Amino acid sequence: MRTIRKVFQLFVDKPIGNGEVLNDHYEVLKVIGTGSYGIVYLCKELKSEENRVVKQLRPSKRRDKKVVEMFENEISVLQRLNHQRIPIVYETFAHNGHLFYVMGFIEGENLEDQIFSGKKKFNEKESLLILSQLLEFIDFLHKHNIYHQDLRIPNIILQNSEIFLIDFGLAKSPISADLVHPFSGSLSDNELLEMRRQDYYDLGDILLYLLYTTYSPKGKKALPWTEELSLEVETVFLLKRLLQIDEPYSNVSEISTDLQAALLKQQKYIHSEEV
Numbered sequence: 001m002r003t004i005r006k007v008f009q010l011f012v013d014k015p016i017g018n019g020e021v022l023n024d025h026y027e028v029l030k031v032i033g034t035g036s037y038g039i040v041y042l043c044k045e046l047k048s049e050e051n052r053v054v055k056q057l058r059p060s061k062r063r064d065k066k067v068v069e070m071f072e073n074e075i076s077v078l079q080r081l082n083h084q085r086i087p088i089v090y091e092t093f094a095h096n097g098h099l100f101y102v103m104g105f106i107e108g109e110n111l112e113d114q115i116f117s118g119k120k121k122f123n124e125k126e127s128l129l130i131l132s133q134l135l136e137f138i139d140f141l142h143k144h145n146i147y148h149q150d151l152r153i154p155n156i157i158l159q160n161s162e163i164f165l166i167d168f169g170l171a172k173s174p175i176s177a178d179l180v181h182p183f184s185g186s187l188s189d190n191e192l193l194e195m196r197r198q199d200y201y202d203l204g205d206i207l208l209y210l211l212y213t214t215y216s217p218k219g220k221k222a223l224p225w226t227e228e229l230s231l232e233v234e235t236v237f238l239l240k241r242l243l244q245i246d247e248p249y250s251n252v253s254e255i256s257t258d259l260q261a262a263l264l265k266q267q268k269y270i271h272s273e274e275v
């Protein structure tokens with residue numbers, strides 16, 4: 001039964017071919033990503049000749065209410081945000097009964113592809129600097145009452161050394177009544193704290209991922225990260241609180257203070273090497 005469903009999905013979710021024009025405006029150049037609920041195309045907008053990204057709701061999911069809600073939620077959240085490193089939404093449309101939305105194209109590769117296909121490595125300082133950029137995003141989003149809830153390496157695009165954030169399908173926003181994924185009524189302080197902490201936890205997870213890019217196993221036995229990685233105490237302190245092993249953080253400024261201390265240590269380390 002499962003195999004039949006998979007074959008059906010493969011057949012139904014066959015991406016639109018290169019060269020096809022969507023909504024009279026967008027010529028499909030290639031598929032640049034396939035996620036759990038979307039097929040993502042790089043397109044040329046025919047009037048301006050600029051690149052755009054068109055995301056299609058997977059045809060096999062278009063009757064799945066939850067998935068349609070996620071798709072609509074993503075559009076709604078992106079439309080509310082105005083940040084130069086979060087894609088803007090140009091328009092939404094239906095084409096041959098399929099749902100699409102158009103957003104800005106971010107050149108660069110996502111962190112997952114850079115790490116696994118590109119074998120990119122991040123040392124401790126570089127990892128902390130990426131965390132610092134991510135923290136700015138989180139601060140910006142939380143100040144707009146938006147909680148990403150899906151911060152993962154495939155959802156972060158690195159362009160030169162600047163990061164961009166994508167994939168807001170699971171984002172939550174407690175104040176907006178127009179979101180399809182919203183919370184009706186107000187949330188308690190505890191529930192808001194939980195949502196903030198989920199994003200902080202994900203930051204810790206990403207930091208750990210980046211730090212492991214320079215790790216090569218020394219023996220067969222897997223050890224806890226605190227033993228496998230040789231990190232400065234400030235970085236370990238920060239990670240343990242982000243990952244809620246030690247007292248979890250309650251706000252961005254607490255994280256920022258500890259992150260600055262961890263970065264300062266990297267600075268000192270570099271200076272002492274120079275002497």
Ligand SMILES: Nc1ncnc2c1ncn2[C@@H]1O[C@H](COP(=O)(O)OP(=O)(O)OP(=O)(O)O)[C@@H](O)[C@H]1O
Pocket residue numbers: 032033034035036037038039040053087103104105106107109110154155157166167169
């Ligand atoms: N605006 C964009 N600019 C450039 N590349 C993009 C853009 N949006 C998405 N992509 C690429 O397409 C991939 C899939 O996009 P996205 O994560 O939005 O799809 P999804 O269906 O929500 O995936 P998931 O199952 O991971 O949630 C991304 O990892 C990224 O490489």
